[in-house]
Amino acid sequence: xxxxxxxxxxxxxxxxIQCIIIEDAQAQSETFEDICWVFHYYGNLWNWGDNWGILxxxxxxxxxxxAYMYYKNVTIHDNRNxxxxxxxxxxxxxxxxxxxxxxxxxxxxxxxxxxxxxxxTPMDGxxxxxxxxxxxxxxxxxxxxxxxxxxxxxxxxRIRNADGTPGAYDAEKGQSWWPGRMTPGHxxxxxxxxxxxxxxxxxxxxxxxxxxxxxxxxxxxxxxxMTYDYGSTYAEDLIAYDFIIKxxxxxxxxxxxxxxxxxxxxxxxxxxxxFLLGSLDTDYDPDKTPxxxxxxDPYFYNPKSYYSNTRRVGVIxxxxxxDMGVTDFHFFNxxxxxxxxxxxxxxxxxxxxxxxxPDLEAPPDVYFHGDDPRIDDTNWIxxxxxxxxxxxxxxxxxxxDLAVGDSTYVSCFITLSPNHxxxxxxxxxxxxxxxxxxxxxxxxPTPVVGMNISDQKVMLYWDDTSERDPxxxxxxxxxxxxxxYESDMGAPVYNAEGILVGYRPVAQYDKIDGIKGADxxxxxxxxxxxxxxxxxxxxxxxxxxINYVYAVTAYSYSHDGVMPLETPIRMLGATPxxxxxxxxxxxxxxxxxxKTDDExxxxxxxxxxTQIVSGDRFKFTFTDISFFLNDTLLEQGFNLINWDxxxxxxxxxxxxxxxxxxxxxATGEGLPVMYGIRFKLRPRDIISAYVGEWNxxxxxxxxxx
Numbered sequence: 258x259x260x261x262x263x264x265x266x267x268x269x270x271x272x273x274i275q276c277i278i279i280e281d282a283q284a285q286s287e288t289f290e291d292i293c294w295v296f297h298y299y300g301n302l303w304n305w306g307d308n309w310g311i312l313x314x315x316x317x318x319x320x321x322x323x324a325y326m327y328y329k330n331v332t333i334h335d336n337r338n339x340x341x342x343x344x345x346x347x348x349x350x351x352x353x354x355x356x357x358x359x360x361x362x363x364x365x366x367x368x369x370x371x372x373x374x375x376x377x378t379p380m381d382g383x384x385x386x387x388x389x390x391x392x393x394x395x396x397x398x399x400x401x402x403x404x405x406x407x408x409x410x411x412x413x414x415r416i417r418n419a420d421g422t423p424g425a426y427d428a429e430k431g432q433s434w435w436p437g438r439m440t441p442g443h444x445x446x447x448x449x450x451x452x453x454x455x456x457x458x459x460x461x462x463x464x465x466x467x468x469x470x471x472x473x474x475x476x477x478x479x480x481x482x483m484t485y486d487y488g489s490t491y492a493e494d495l496i497a498y499d500f501i502i503k504x505x506x507x508x509x510x511x512x513x514x515x516x517x518x519x520x521x522x523x524x525x526x527x528x529x530x531x532f533l534l535g536s537l538d539t540d541y542d543p544d545k546t547p548x549x550x551x552x553x554d555p556y557f558y559n560p561k562s563y564y565s566n567t568r569r570v571g572v573i574x575x576x577x578x579x580d581m582g583v584t585d586f587h588f589f590n591x592x593x594x595x596x597x598x599x600x601x602x603x604x605x606x607x608x609x610x611x612x613x614x615p616d617l618e619a620p621p622d623v624y625f626h627g628d629d630p631r632i633d634d635t636n637w638i639x640x641x642x643x644x645x646x647x648x649x650x651x652x653x654x655x656x657x658d659l660a661v662g663d664s665t666y667v668s669c670f671i672t673l674s675p676n677h678x679x680x681x682x683x684x685x686x687x688x689x690x691x692x693x694x695x696x697x698x699x700x701x702p703t704p705v706v707g708m709n710i711s712d713q714k715v716m717l718y719w720d721d722t723s724e725r726d727p728x729x730x731x732x733x734x735x736x737x738x739x740x741x742y743e744s745d746m747g748a749p750v751y752n753a754e755g756i757l758v759g760y761r762p763v764a765q766y767d768k769i770d771g772i773k774g775a776d777x778x779x780x781x782x783x784x785x786x787x788x789x790x791x792x793x794x795x796x797x798x799x800x801x802x803i804n805y806v807y808a809v810t811a812y813s814y815s816h817d818g819v820m821p822l823e824t825p826i827r828m829l830g831a832t833p834x835x836x837x838x839x840x841x842x843x844x845x846x847x848x849x850x851x852k853t854d855d856e857x858x859x860x861x862x863x864x865x866x867t868q869i870v871s872g873d874r875f876k877f878t879f880t881d882i883s884f885f886l887n888d889t890l891l892e893q894g895f896n897l898i899n900w901d902x903x904x905x906x907x908x909x910x911x912x913x914x915x916x917x918x919x920x921x922x923a924t925g926e927g928l929p930v931m932y933g934i935r936f937k938l939r940p941r942d943i944i945s946a947y948v949g950e951w952n953x954x955x956x957x958x959x960x961x962x
Contacts, residue, residue: 291378291381292400293464294306294396295308295403296396296403298460298486299488299493299825300329300492301328301329301563301673302329302338303327308466309359309375309379310358310359310376311341311342311343311344313339313340313341328673338673339519339520339521339570340522341360342518344358344359345651346513348510348512348513349605350508354473354605355473356376356604356608357376357377357473357476357478358604359376360375360596361596374470376471377480378467380466380467380479383464385414385428387413387464388404388411388412389414389428389433391410403463404464405460406437406455406456406460406461406462409451409453412436412451414427414429414432415427416431421445422445435449435453437461437462437463437483438461438463438483439455440694440695458486458492458497460488462486463481464482465479466482467479467480473601476504476506476510477507477508478503478504478506479502479503480500480503481501482499482501484496484497485499489697489699489825490759490779490821491822492690492697494672494674494679495670495690497671497687497690500668501665502664502665502667503662504662504664505661505662507661509659509661510659510660511656511659512656513578513656513658514654515578515654515657515667516608516651516654516655517651517669519550519651520597520649521534521552521648523557523570524559524562529554529557529559530593531554531644531647532554532557533635534551534552534648535550535552535569537550539685542582546582546583546584548573548577549684550586551569551570551571551680553567556645564675568675568676569674569676569679570671571671571674572652572669573671573672574652574667574669575669575687575688576666576667578654578655578657578665581657584654585608585631585652585654586650586653587607587608587624587650587651588626588633588649589607589648589649589650590623590647591648593647598617598618602616608651608655610631612625654667672684672687700726700812700822700824701723701724701726701728701812701824702824703722703825704809704811705722708831711836712834714797714799716795717793717796718794719732719792729811730770731767731768731812732791732810733764733809733810734762736763736796736806736807738804746806746826747761747763748760748761752779752781758781758782759782763796764794765783765785765788766785767786767789768787769787772785773786773787777815778815778820782812800833801833802832803833804830805831805832805833808826810824811824
């Protein structure tokens with residue numbers, strides 16, 4: 258009967274809809290499982306991004322957190338610099354345009370982009386294989402962080418095979434293994450090194466996204482992204498992105514474009530609803546089109562905002578697909594609750610510079626400005642909209658062909674510069690750092706810092722890792738009482754232009770080498786006063802129950818035209834409290850302190866952190882040869898062995914804490930703290946290349962053979 262057929266048809270349609278809903282829910286579940294968040298915070302430009310193609314922005318799906326690029330150390334809303342930035346890959350075939358991006362699912366009432374699945378989504382399996390979620394390393398909405406070179410616990414956990422190669426992923430038994438790209442000269446073995454010697458910046462981050470849920474149809478793209486966060490003064494205005502794009506689909510992608518969509522902002526939309534755009538072509542690329550697009554507003558002044566009327570915020574395209582340069586750039590008005598073109602056809606018409614296309618979603622003069630049909634003239638804004646507006650823009654490269662299995666790349670820097678002169682310097686540095694695999698001049702290695710928190714007292718202690726740098730000069734200690742959303746670590750220090758360049762430390766220890774006072778290239782930078790190096794700092798008396806924040810940095814002196822560089826401020830929190838009743842702290846007993854009568858050299862011990870003293874016994878042996886930084890040195894060295902742990906091993910090399918390690922400085926300090934104890938070994942004065950050894954006969958016995 259007809260009515261039975263109708264009912265059956267309705268049931269079948271209902272089941273099909275349910276299947277679609279279930280599949281979509283499964284897709285969302287998979288992609289949400291693999292979401293992680295990228296966080297830049299070392300330099301002047303702080304930023305939240307994600308691992309599905311959004312460089313910055315706020316999600317309407319409750320999966321985002323604290324978005325927007327903003328200046329550090331001040332309120333977020335007054336210092337926004339970009340509302341939305343998305344990676345874009347566009348291609349046209351017989352089925353029409355296919356524009357893959359992650360922002361156009363924004364709500365109709367605003368530019369808050371929707372949650373996955375978008376065109377781009379995190380690669381399935383990212384959780385565990387690209388990043389390792391760890392409780393305590395999450396956004397305030399509970400989303401895990403991306404893998405970060407400076408936080409090894411976030412690296413994927415893998416079994417380390419006997420030959421050093423990575424084995425299976427195992428969150429419980431595995432070791433931290435770096436999955437991202439490394440600077441040249443490093444080996445696969447370095448991926449296990451949690452000190453991240455391969456890093457190009459203070460924080461390298463890595464993630465992978467693809468387009469299996471592309472709303473038009475999947476192109477088979479896989480994008481491997483690196484982003485770099487710089488804290489050194491040389492590059493503190495910059496963050497970098499480097500994308501490797503691979504066609505892993507089943508068809509060639511001819512006539513492609515790759516680049517970015519930008520929706521800038523300067524300050525709070527209500528306070529500053531407009532700004533200006535500028536463009537710049539440098540000699541670093543061979544073409545005659547601008548590779549730098551920036552936004553600014555000379556008419557906006559807000560004392561709460563970072564150089565509101567002089568700052569320059571911009572994108573610097575340093576590498577483009579097949580080195581074609583920027584080929585297409587178009588800006589358009591996109592008010593507070595607008596993003597510009599939303600349809601595939603409308604976006605394609607602007608991206609591919611099709612001025613006469615019937616698919617344009619507004620008259621051509623909304624998207625095309627100036628005589629060049631492919632590159633907009635930002636001077637048009639000064640001539641026609643001199644007060645500025647809220648703009649968005651595409652900056653793209655194409656057309657190019659990407660065959661199945663082939664790869665290409667696109668790289669850019671985002672800069673937040675306090676004025677135009679500094680902006681030009683930042684542009685130059687971005688190009689130079691790209692040529693150097695995104696690494697610029699580096700500060701000394703960051704010292705390994707520990708803390709001992711006790712009754713009304715905090716002790717900081719650190720090792721001599723930083724002194725590997727040939728230009729190392731000293732250490733600075735910073736302190737403040739904890740304040741949320743602030744990063745100031747003392748009285749501010751300004752340069753001659755009035756720009757904040759640092760903070761005054763509470764203590765400073767430098768080498769006795771005559772290099773002191775104001776640096777010759779950076780007169781605002783204090784190199785110290787020849788105090789001599791120290792490796793502990795005691796702060797007392799303090800108020801119990803108050804949260805204090807400390808940091809220890811290392812710095813270099815200027816050389817070869819490079820200004821002094823200081824390691825980033827890594828904040829450590831401490832809250833002193835009275836000890837529980839009956840607590841007996843660890844101590845050192847039965848110690849043999851071997852010293853000469855005149856105390857010119859020997860062995861001493863010091864309980865640095867009595868709360869973690871293990872109660873174990875230790876054994877010293879001495880050697881003529883030490884190994885340091887892969888060099889074999891003929892000098893006084895030592896072996897340190899945990900005597901109690903030795904019973905669990907057959908081979909002495911497996912339970913040595915240090916093997917053939919060089920002795921410490923003349924002060925006896927500088928060695929790493931083990932089990933809360935620092936062992937001080939003072940060598941005798943070197944009379945000749947031979948008398949420098951422990952085992953050589955001498956008037957005073959300084960070791961045992």
